[in-house]
Amino acid sequence: MGAYCVRPGWRGADAVRRAAAALPVGLVGLVVLLLSRNFPAIPGQLYGPALFPTALGTGLMLCAILVALQAPGPAHPRASLRGRASALACVLAPLLIMVAWDAAGWPLIAFGLGAALLVLAGLRPLPALVAALGLAALTWVIFAMLLRVPLPRGPLFFLPY
Amino acid sequence: MDALLRALAMVTDSQVLLTILASSMFGLSVGCIPGLTATMATALLVPFAMFLDPVSAIASIVAATAMAIFAGDIPGTLLRLPGTPASAAYVHHSYALAKSGRAGEVLGLNLVFSALGGLLGTVVLVAAAPTLADYALSLSSFEFFWLSMLGLSCAVFLVGDNVPKGAAALLFGLLLATVGRDYTTAFPRFTFDDPELLDGIPFVPALIGFFALPEIIRTLRDPGAPDGAPAVQASRIFRGMGRAILRWRWNFLRSGLVGTFVGALPGGGADTAAWAAYGISRRLSRDPQTWDRDGIEGIVDATSANNASLSGAWIPALVFAIPGDTITAIAIGVLYLKNVTPGPSIFLENAHVLYAVFITFFVANLLMIPLGWLAIRAAVPILRLPRQMLMAPLLLFACLGAFAVDNSLFGIGTMLACGLIGYWMEQNGYPVGPAVLGMVMGRLVEENLMTSLIKVQGDVTRFFERPVATALAVFTLLVWLWPLARRLRRAVPSA
Numbered sequence: 001m002g003a004y005c006v007r008p009g010w011r012g013a014d015a016v017r018r019a020a021a022a023l024p025v026g027l028v029g030l031v032v033l034l035l036s037r038n039f040p041a042i043p044g045q046l047y048g049p050a051l052f053p054t055a056l057g058t059g060l061m062l063c064a065i066l067v068a069l070q071a072p073g074p075a076h077p078r079a080s081l082r083g084r085a086s087a088l089a090c091v092l093a094p095l096l097i098m099v100a101w102d103a104a105g106w107p108l109i110a111f112g113l114g115a116a117l118l119v120l121a122g123l124r125p126l127p128a129l130v131a132a133l134g135l136a137a138l139t140w141v142i143f144a145m146l147l148r149v150p151l152p153r154g155p156l157f158f159l160p161y
Numbered sequence: 162m163d164a165l166l167r168a169l170a171m172v173t174d175s176q177v178l179l180t181i182l183a184s185s186m187f188g189l190s191v192g193c194i195p196g197l198t199a200t201m202a203t204a205l206l207v208p209f210a211m212f213l214d215p216v217s218a219i220a221s222i223v224a225a226t227a228m229a230i231f232a233g234d235i236p237g238t239l240l241r242l243p244g245t246p247a248s249a250a251y252v253h254h255s256y257a258l259a260k261s262g263r264a265g266e267v268l269g270l271n272l273v274f275s276a277l278g279g280l281l282g283t284v285v286l287v288a289a290a291p292t293l294a295d296y297a298l299s300l301s302s303f304e305f306f307w308l309s310m311l312g313l314s315c316a317v318f319l320v321g322d323n324v325p326k327g328a329a330a331l332l333f334g335l336l337l338a339t340v341g342r343d344y345t346t347a348f349p350r351f352t353f354d355d356p357e358l359l360d361g362i363p364f365v366p367a368l369i370g371f372f373a374l375p376e377i378i379r380t381l382r383d384p385g386a387p388d389g390a391p392a393v394q395a396s397r398i399f400r401g402m403g404r405a406i407l408r409w410r411w412n413f414l415r416s417g418l419v420g421t422f423v424g425a426l427p428g429g430g431a432d433t434a435a436w437a438a439y440g441i442s443r444r445l446s447r448d449p450q451t452w453d454r455d456g457i458e459g460i461v462d463a464t465s466a467n468n469a470s471l472s473g474a475w476i477p478a479l480v481f482a483i484p485g486d487t488i489t490a491i492a493i494g495v496l497y498l499k500n501v502t503p504g505p506s507i508f509l510e511n512a513h514v515l516y517a518v519f520i521t522f523f524v525a526n527l528l529m530i531p532l533g534w535l536a537i538r539a540a541v542p543i544l545r546l547p548r549q550m551l552m553a554p555l556l557l558f559a560c561l562g563a564f565a566v567d568n569s570l571f572g573i574g575t576m577l578a579c580g581l582i583g584y585w586m587e588q589n590g591y592p593v594g595p596a597v598l599g600m601v602m603g604r605l606v607e608e609n610l611m612t613s614l615i616k617v618q619g620d621v622t623r624f625f626e627r628p629v630a631t632a633l634a635v636f637t638l639l640v641w642l643w644p645l646a647r648r649l650r651r652a653v654p655s656a
Contacts, residue, residue, distance in 0.1 A: 020589065021326075021589040021590065021591075024585070025329050025333075028333065028336070032336060032351075035350075035351065036350075039343075039348060039350060040346065040348060042345060042346055045345075045615060046614070046618065046619045047611065047614050047615070047619075048345065048346065049343035049345060049346050049348045049350055051610075051611070051614075052335075052339060052607045052610065052611070053336065053339050053350060053351075056332050056335055056336045056339070057336075059328070059332045060329060060332050060333065060336070063325045063326075063328050063329035063332065064329070066325035067325050067326060067329065070323070070325065073589065073590040076588060079382045079383055083381065083382045083383050084382060086381035086382060086549075087378045087379075087381050087382035089381070090374075090377055090378050090381050090552070090556060091378065091577070091581065093556055093560075094556075094560055094573050094574070094576065094577040095577065097560050097570075097573060098570045098573055098574060101570055106561075110557055113553075113556075113557065114553050114554070114557060117381075117552065117553035117556065118550065118553045120381070121381060121549040121550055121552060121553060122549060122550075123550060131550075132553075135553070135554050135557060139557060139558070139561060142194075143561050143565060147565065149561070149564070149565045149568065150568055151561075151564075
């Protein structure tokens with residue numbers, strides 16, 4: 001998300017955007033090269049499990065250099081506070097699902113998260129609650145009842161599978 | 162002739178026809194839900210198939226998978242979320258066209274060319290099954306390695322003019338495919354002592370993450386942006402289709418054959434077929450600039466190929482009992498359970514079953530037109546909702562799809578991680594498509610590379626000993642040199 005933090009017009013903006021686009025790729029390549037050095041060799045063989053990752057790591061580092069030498073892409077406009085909050089909620093939602101999975105159960109998670117995300121997207125609270133209720137019911141019927149996915153019921157233990 | 166008539170009678174039985182219809186609708190529903198693949202549809206059908214006769218069981222798998230592969234195009238076109246991995250190659254172009262008001266045209270082409278591709282693949286299956294399967298089996302690891310290299314190279318050079326970023330994305334995808342037990346020694350690589358990673362990064366959650374999450378984040382982050390919800394009039398999706406079929410007939414024929422061939426190769430699948438046809442389409446296009454801008458040509462090619470590959474995958478499965486992909490692997494299992502042994506003897510012992518499978522392919526692909534049209538109609542109301550309102554349900558569906566693959570929360574974590582990486586990539590100009598392709602083909606490339614290297618004990622010149630391998634290596638080299646040649650060509654007139 002580094003590209004978003006750069007103020008267009010600033011003299012160092014190009015350099016920062018270039019670094020933001022190239023550095024992570026180079027770092028991944030470097031880490032892969034370092035980790036691959038610990039992979040064991042196969043007795044009697046010239047090549048082992050390190051060969052392919054080493055080639056990929058080297059390739060990634062080369063690509064990072066080439067990307068750093070290119071002209072940077074355009075700067076992105078800064079989003080509104082509400083937009084950033086919605087995007088953050090979108091990232092936090094899967095985390096919340098994983099944390100509350102067994103305790104809250106899918107129907108309550110779907111209802112709560114669905115309503116919150118719909119409100120953040122601009123829907124009024126009452127329609128958002130109704131839509132979230134429908135969403136929780138629909139996902140339960142499709143996944144738990146028809147496709148037999150073992151979704152947790154949480155406190156709503158009476159729900160049919 | 163007796164076997165053929167017997168097969169015809171079996172397929173036209175009301176129970177078989179009803180099974181095909183129900184399985185088709187099931188396949189359409191599964192294909193429409195991002196994250197649920199055609200393989201998953203097949204796996205979910207197996208418990209039901211156990212209660213059916215052999216022809217109905219195989220018919221249900223054939224119909225469901227064909228429909229699921231087409232249905233994956235619907236969310237891909239309308240929401241930029243490929244319903245199945247087979248639609249990933251051209252989702253970018255489909256969605257861009259849909260946003261410019263051509264959703265109906267794209268979906269119509271997807272539907273018709275999917276059906277035609279499936280029919281063409283079936284004709285090849287019926288006519289040339291033994292020859293093609295024999296050829297695929299004669300390829301060694303050297304040919305497979307160069308074939309993979311050629312496919313990957315095409316992908317990097319098709320993503321646009323930024324080769325370093327395309328190559329970085331591809332290498333990253335290949336790197337993701339190395340996570341888990343190593344092919345040669347079973348040594349765990351990049352697993353960080355997490356047992357969930359021993360079998361590698363789960364592909365479907367990663368796919369959902371790479372494609373769905375960045376789109377959801379972007380839409381919610383910028384609610385003030387002009388609403389690009391594409392509009393489609395389902396009643397008009399077939400307008401101008403006759404002209405389109407005539408215009409793209411050679412593309413369709415070429416890609417249908419490419420798809421069938423890729424499908425027949427063990428390890429190849431509908432997604433690889435789509436990528437291969439898409440890459441070839443770009444390479445062979447008479448007008449690459451229009452190809453990039455318009456995208457229809459690539460869509461026609463890839464959508465024909467992915468459905469044709471389904472038939473292709475049955476060639477080695479039926480003739481040699483070697484599955485072309487995971488779907489046919491499941492289907493072979495069902496055949497064994499039904500006391501039908503696939504292999505050369507099937508032509509003698511169960512010819513009627515074989516012919517029934519062929520007829521089922523024709524029926525399923527013909528049924529695709531009316532049922533697909535209904536599926537598109539059903540999808541239309543979704544478009545009337547404001548786009549950002551769709552993001553909450555999509556996020557929940559994405560999480561459920563990521564979970565449902567292995568019934569594990571690890572899938573949701575994978576989806577989130579890949580989604581954030583995909584978002585960063587797109588914000589910094591890296592294409593996501595090659596990364597996904599790298600994930601799909603990584604294991605195949607490494608397996609064939611290591612097998613070949615172990616065979617030749619370090620003598621790399623032997624990679625070029627076999628004529629087909631040499632030809633593929635030369636083609637790969639030409640693709641690598643293509644940007645240089647293009648620059649030279651531009652420079653010469655201006656000089």
